[in-house]
Amino acid sequence: MSGIGERYQQETKYTREDLYGRARQRHRRAAPFKDYEEPLAVIPLPEPELGGNVDLWEALRHRRSRRSYNHAVALRSEVLAALLWATQGISAGKGEILFRTAPSAGALYPVETYLSVRAVETLQPGLYHFRPEHFDLELLKKGDHSRELTAAALAQNMVQQAQVTFIWSAIVARALWKYEDRAYRYIYLDAGHIAQNLYLAGEALGLGVCAIGALFDDEINGLFDLDGTDETIVYMATVGVRAR
Numbered sequence: 001m002s003g004i005g006e007r008y009q010q011e012t013k014y015t016r017e018d019l020y021g022r023a024r025q026r027h028r029r030a031a032p033f034k035d036y037e038e039p040l041a042v043i044p045l046p047e048p049e050l051g052g053n054v055d056l057w058e059a060l061r062h063r064r065s066r067r068s069y070n071h072a073v074a075l076r077s078e079v080l081a082a083l084l085w086a087t088q089g090i091s092a093g094k095g096e097i098l099f100r101t102a103p104s105a106g107a108l109y110p111v112e113t114y115l116s117v118r119a120v121e122t123l124q125p126g127l128y129h130f131r132p133e134h135f136d137l138e139l140l141k142k143g144d145h146s147r148e149l150t151a152a153a154l155a156q157n158m159v160q161q162a163q164v165t166f167i168w169s170a171i172v173a174r175a176l177w178k179y180e181d182r183a184y185r186y187i188y189l190d191a192g193h194i195a196q197n198l199y200l201a202g203e204a205l206g207l208g209v210c211a212i213g214a215l216f217d218d219e220i221n222g223l224f225d226l227d228g229t230d231e232t233i234v235y236m237a238t239v240g241v242r243a244r
C-alpha cells in the first residue's frame with residue numbers, strides 16, 4: 001500500500017485514457033473574491049512604491065531566504081503596498097477576469113492573502129485580509145499576534161522579528177469545480193508563484209524575505225478563523241528590514 005502522497009500523485013494524473021472520461025463530481029463554483037461582512041476596519045492602501053532600482057537579473061542573482069531582521073524599525077506602508085501589489089496586484093482586466101501579477105491555473109485565483117502586521121507605519125498591529133480588487137486591507141483582529149504566529153510556525157524566531165508576515169490560504173472550491181482533486185496541485189503551484197514574486201520584490205526593495213512551509217496548519221487556521229477544509233493555510237513568508 002503506497003502512502004497518501006504517492007496515491008495523490010498517481011490518482012490526479014491526466015492521462016489520455018480518462019481525461020474526458022471521468023465522471024464529473026459537480027463541485028459548486030465559489031465567488032472569486034472574499035469580503036468580510038463586518039471587518040473591524042477597512043484601510044485603503046497607499047500607492048505602491050515600486051522603487052528599488054534593481055533590475056530583474058540582479059534580483060534573481062541576489063535573492064536569498066533572509067532570516068535576520070532589524071526588529072526595532074517599522075516598514076513604510078507604501079512599501080507594504082508594493083509587496084502586496086507584487087504578489088497579488090491586479091495588472092489587467094478582461095471581461096470578468098481580473099488578471100494579477102502572479103499566474104494562476106485557469107485564472108481562478110484560489111489563494112487569499114492575510115497579513116500579520118507587527119511594525120508598519122500608519123497601520124496598527126493586527127491581523128488583516130488583503131482585497132486585491134479594492135487594493136485595501138480588512139482589519140480582522142487587533143494587536144501584535146507575532147508570538148502566536150511564531151509558535152504556530154514551529155517556533156521559528158524570524159516570525160517574531162519580521163515587520164510583517166504574509167499568510168496565504170486557499171479557497172479550495174475556486175479551483176475544485178474545474179480541476180477536481182487535481183486542484184490541490186495547482187493551488188500549491190499558485191502559492192509558489194506568489195511567494196517568488198514576494199522574494200523578488202523584497203530583493204528589489206532591499207528587504208529580507210523567507211518562505212515558511214514548516215507550520216502547524218490548524219494553529220494558523222485557528223488564528224484566522226479558517227475551517228482548514230474549505231479554506232486552509234497553504235504557505236507563509238516573513239518580510240523584515242534587513243539587519244545590518
Ligand SMILES: Cc1cc2nc3c(=O)[nH]c(=O)nc-3n(C[C@H](O)[C@H](O)[C@H](O)COP(=O)(O)O)c2cc1C
Binds near residue numbers: 063067210214
Ligand atoms: C516550500 C518552501 C518551504 C520553506 N519553508 C521554510 C521554513 O519553514 N523555514 C525556513 O527557514 N526556510 C524555509 N524555506 C526556505 C528554504 O530553506 C530556502 O529556500 C533554501 O534553503 C534555499 O535557500 P535560498 O532561498 O536562500 O536560495 C522554504 C522554502 C520553500 C520553497
